Amino acid sequence: MAQPATPVGRDRGPMPDIAGGAGWPRSYGRGVASAELEFVNELLRSIDFAALTLEQQRAMVELGIGELPAGVTVEPIDADGVPCEWVEVRRPDASCTIVGLRGGGYCLGSLASNRRFCALLADVTGARVLNVGYRNAPEHPFPAALDDAVAAYRWLLRHGTDPATIALAGNSAGGGLVLAILLALRDVGERGPGGAVAISPWTDLAGTGASRWSNATTEVMLDAVHLPATAALYAGDDLLRHPYVSPLYGELHGLPPVLLQVGDGEILLDDATRFAARARDAGVDVTIDVVAGVPHVWHLFAGVVPEADDALVDLAIWLDERIP
Numbered sequence: 001m002a003q004p005a006t007p008v009g010r011d012r013g014p015m016p017d018i019a020g021g022a023g024w025p026r027s028y029g030r031g032v033a034s035a036e037l038e039f040v041n042e043l044l045r046s047i048d049f050a051a052l053t054l055e056q057q058r059a060m061v062e063l064g065i066g067e068l069p070a071g072v073t074v075e076p077i078d079a080d081g082v083p084c085e086w087v088e089v090r091r092p093d094a095s096c097t098i099v100g101l102r103g104g105g106y107c108l109g110s111l112a113s114n115r116r117f118c119a120l121l122a123d124v125t126g127a128r129v130l131n132v133g134y135r136n137a138p139e140h141p142f143p144a145a146l147d148d149a150v151a152a153y154r155w156l157l158r159h160g161t162d163p164a165t166i167a168l169a170g171n172s173a174g175g176g177l178v179l180a181i182l183l184a185l186r187d188v189g190e191r192g193p194g195g196a197v198a199i200s201p202w203t204d205l206a207g208t209g210a211s212r213w214s215n216a217t218t219e220v221m222l223d224a225v226h227l228p229a230t231a232a233l234y235a236g237d238d239l240l241r242h243p244y245v246s247p248l249y250g251e252l253h254g255l256p257p258v259l260l261q262v263g264d265g266e267i268l269l270d271d272a273t274r275f276a277a278r279a280r281d282a283g284v285d286v287t288i289d290v291v292a293g294v295p296h297v298w299h300l301f302a303g304v305v306p307e308a309d310d311a312l313v314d315l316a317i318w319l320d321e322r323i324p
Helices: 035-045 054-063 111-125 144-158 173-187 227-235 269-281 306-322
Strands: 026-028 072-079 082-089 093-101 127-132 166-171 195-199 258-263 286-291
Touching: 035 306, 054 111, 072 111, 072 127, 072 144, 082 111, 082 144, 093 111, 093 144, 093 173, 111 127, 111 306, 127 144, 144 166, 144 173, 166 173, 166 306, 173 195, 173 258, 195 306, 258 269, 258 306, 269 286, 286 306
Parallel strands: 026 286, 093 127, 093 166, 166 195, 195 258, 258 286
Antiparallel strands: 072 082, 082 127
């Protein structure tokens, strides 16, 4: 995979070796939040997203797409009935293919709203990114999103892509979906991807993590009170601990290398840290970056917030070390 550009202006100091070996977890930040990050956090605090109806939330997500990196190209694809698109920046490096899965609580978003996330991945890694337009709940509840994502992955294999050169990457609900795909593929004896990246992942729709409430005052995007209702739209009340809904509750042996990135003030912090601990105990090559002061899925503010640029470069370096 193409080497990412050398980051500029990063001053993190040495990463601590916290019980479990070097790099697990990596807990760091810039020490002092950038002015750009402080501005974004204040802006996000001013938006009462939970007060909007589902239709209004969907409309806002589509309006807030943001600009794409220069030189991005988009090619619509029908992946065995799943609407997808190739997102590429410059000349792609054919040695790696990334499958990009959006967040939105399994209820929001589209190919268009996920295009910037996929373009940022393509820009920093040089890889070709398959943007997957999985179906939304409540119109299409579990397992529709999982079925669509697995179908897109299998479409890649049918067209000759080596699984070892594929990386799954998703944010929020998409991060949880990435991990659910790994479990689903392993359970049927199918070869999984070479690696997986889950950003601010939603791994526990049952909402049992302590950070759900302890970080309620530092969280600037999600709403702890309304999150259970969103979970119910996707999986009802009886499936919230199903491993393909909440990967935290799955048997985690035999998974490929996993990178998790999460902010230390997110209500989903424990969704990431508990999954990382269980995956490590199961023998998985897992790395978790816990980054100070950043909002949920801060990567989307790349080009504006230096901490977002840093996280994407770290993601690219991690992938470069694991994808042949």
